[in-house]
Amino acid sequence: MARPIKYYIVAAEALPEIFLKVAEAKRMMQTGEADTVGAATRMAGISRSAFYKYKDAVQPFNDMKAEHIITFYAMLKDTAGVLSGVLSVFASSGTNILTINQSIPTNGCAAVTISAETSQMEESLEQLMGDVSALEGVVKFEILAG
Numbered sequence: 768m769a770r771p772i773k774y775y776i777v778a779a780e781a782l783p784e785i786f787l788k789v790a791e792a793k794r795m796m797q798t799g800e801a802d803t804v805g806a807a808t809r810m811a812g813i814s815r816s817a818f819y820k821y822k823d824a825v826q827p828f829n830d831m832k833a834e835h836i837i838t839f840y841a842m843l844k845d846t847a848g849v850l851s852g853v854l855s856v857f858a859s860s861g862t863n864i865l866t867i868n869q870s871i872p873t874n875g876c877a878a879v880t881i882s883a884e885t886s887q888m889e890e891s892l893e894q895l896m897g898d899v900s901a902l903e904g905v906v907k908f909e910i911l912a913g
Contacts, residue, residue: 788812840909845872861888
């Protein structure tokens with residue numbers, strides 16, 4: 768019986784260099800900078816065998832957001848307008864909010880989960896994360912599932 772595949776979100780800085788080079792080779796092929804696997808692997812500085820070994824296992828997270836639902840977790844201060852500000856960032860990014868769940872505030876903060884469909888997103892996921900995290904009253908903001 769086959770084991771289910773597990774996925775992890777890992778900061779690029781923590782990955783072995785080969786994974787980053789495979790991702791770069793894939794990007795070059797998608798953008799047309801390289802028209803063959805051989806050209807892309809030469810430009811990225813890896814062997815074709817390394818590319819084929821890891822190509823299905825390496826996927827930049829930003830590419831995974833297309834046509835997917837992502838659930839975000841936020842810890843927000845219990846201050847008027849904080850949730851509204853967060854939702855404004857989502858609206859301006861082009862995401863379609865599907866659900867919002869908020870706990871009753873305790874100790875001056877409320878836990879909020881927001882599920883959003885991201886296929887029409889007009890900016891990068893990193894930009895959305897940064898914009899929300901920078902808002903006054905946002906204590907914590909992260910991806911819960913996606």
